[in-house]
Amino acid sequence: QVQLVESGGGSVQPGGSLRLSCVASGFTLDYYALGWFRQAPGEERKGVACIQSSDDTTWYGDSEEGRFTIIRDNPKNTVYLQMNNLKPEDTGVYYCAAEFGTGYCEVSDYRYWGQGTQVTVSS
Numbered sequence: 001q002v003q004l005v006e007s008g009g010g011s012v013q014p015g016g017s018l019r020l021s022c023v024a025s026g027f028t029l030d031y032y033a034l035g036w037f038r039q040a041p042g043e044e045r046k047g048v049a050c051i052q053s054s055d056d057t058t059w060y061g062d063s064e065e066g067r068f069t070i071i072r073d074n075p076k077n078t079v080y081l082q083m084n085n086l087k088p089e090d091t092g093v094y095y096c097a098a099e100f101g102t103g104y105c106e107v108s109d110y111r112y113w114g115q116g117t118q119v120t121v122s123s
Contacts, residue, residue, distance in 0.1 A: 002026040002112050004096050009117030012086055016121070020081040022096030022114055030074050033103030035110055036081045038119075040092035047105030048094075049081055059105045063089070086121045093118050 008020040020036065035050035049070035050059045058070055071080040079096060094117050097103075097110035 002098075004098060004112055004114035006094065006096050006114040006117040009094060009119045011120040011122065013123050014087055014121055016086050017082070017084045018086065018119060020083070020094055020096075020117060020119075022079045022081075024077045024079075024098065027098075028074070029072065029077050029079065029098065032098040032100055033109070034070070034072060034079045035097045035103065035105055036068075036070060036079075037095045037097060037107065038090070038092040039095070039116075040089075043092075045095065045107050047107070050103065050105035051079070052103070053101060061105075063087075083119075086119075088121050088123075091119060091121050 003025045006022045033053045036048050037045050038048050039045040048061045048064045049068050051070045067085045069082040096114045098112045099110045103109040
């Protein structure tokens with residue numbers, strides 16, 4: 001059974017950092033494109049950071065570039081999202097996603113999803 005489980009969310013002040021983790025079970029991440037997506041209240045889910053399976057090419061949203069880092073750890077079957085210099089607009093539920101082979105950073109590219117973890121950035 002394919003499963004993705006996120007953890008590491010929480011509340012943080014602006015300028016703070018968090019590291020989200022997503023552990024996969026039922027499959028190995030080696031051949032999967034992986035992504036982190038955010039859904040803010042009343043908004044659509046959107047990609048913030050994604051990494052390809054073939055060459056680990058990464059993609060980041062415009063507002064996340066330079067602050068967020070997606071890291072794949074295949075031996076641990078885990079993907080991380082390191083988030084630095086957090087801003088209130090980063091608030092939302094963060095989901096990790098996986099798709100066999102190639103996936104870019106659109107919701108429709110991914111078949112497997114975790115349950116999400118809440119991140120709140122507020123002073």
